[in-house]
Amino acid sequence: MASGGGHWIQLQRLRPAFADCDLTFVSVYGDYADDVKGHRFYVVSDITRVSLLNIVILIPQLIGILLRERPAVVITTGSMPGLVCIALAKTLFGIKTIWIDSIANCERMSSSGQQARRFADQWLTQWPDLAGGPGGPEYWGAVL
């Protein structure tokens, strides 16, 4: 699951990690279906700091998808819709979750990324300098 632009493109760069999996993709723009032909794909409402109200649409959409797909793992490269997705997956369904903070956040984790800590089984930054410390995020690598 990833929202638009760089979040989606970073998720695409991780595709070989899911090569053997039964995959479902979720994003916020319908034409991204072209990037994931042959896989199930859902479009959900986008939310940002300036369009938070859409969360009342997003939450039922995501619950519906999680109920239907029953994933073993939810992996997201952000942003806020991805945070909501792993929060629901973890708290309602006990699904394993991975948060990968965008590589754009090179000085500090994104605000969604900071909140993702509570809902992520693996809580990752793409910057080694931001990793570690007590309760800090882990660094496994970067998409570039």
Place this chain on the structure above:
Amino acid sequence: MIFVTIGSLFPFDRMVQLADELAPSMPDETWFAQIGDGKYQPVNIPFARMLPRPEFVNKIDEASVIVAHAGMGSVITAMEKGKPIVLLPRVLEWGEHTTDHQMATARWLADRPGIFVCMDSADFAGTIAAARASGSNGETMQRTAPEPFIARIRDFIGSV
């Protein structure tokens, strides 16, 4: 062709206007701009609000230079296609984004080949000229993340 794109989310009128005002001084160049929900409508260059993805990809393929905000979608797309890209970071203070992270992104990327960072609107024309002069280095970046990162994610998924 120079392809100007504001990315996928917020409008970026400052960049669109800079490109529109620069275009008449470069009569041998063609332009196209994706302007999103911006209020500023270019008068000197053709534009679309939001191109469907296949058309967006075509514009990237046609372009000799890409002009964009300092967003990772634009940056990665340009690197994967081996196209020079001019980056104008969005400034929080001017309402161009919800945080100032694009300034940090631009500083981090500034030394990479094929990336031309413009921290100040006044340097826009010069940065475009440098990107045009560089041409494509023809080196396209692999379309997947480095294998060690992929392997760790694959191992975690496999362990669930």
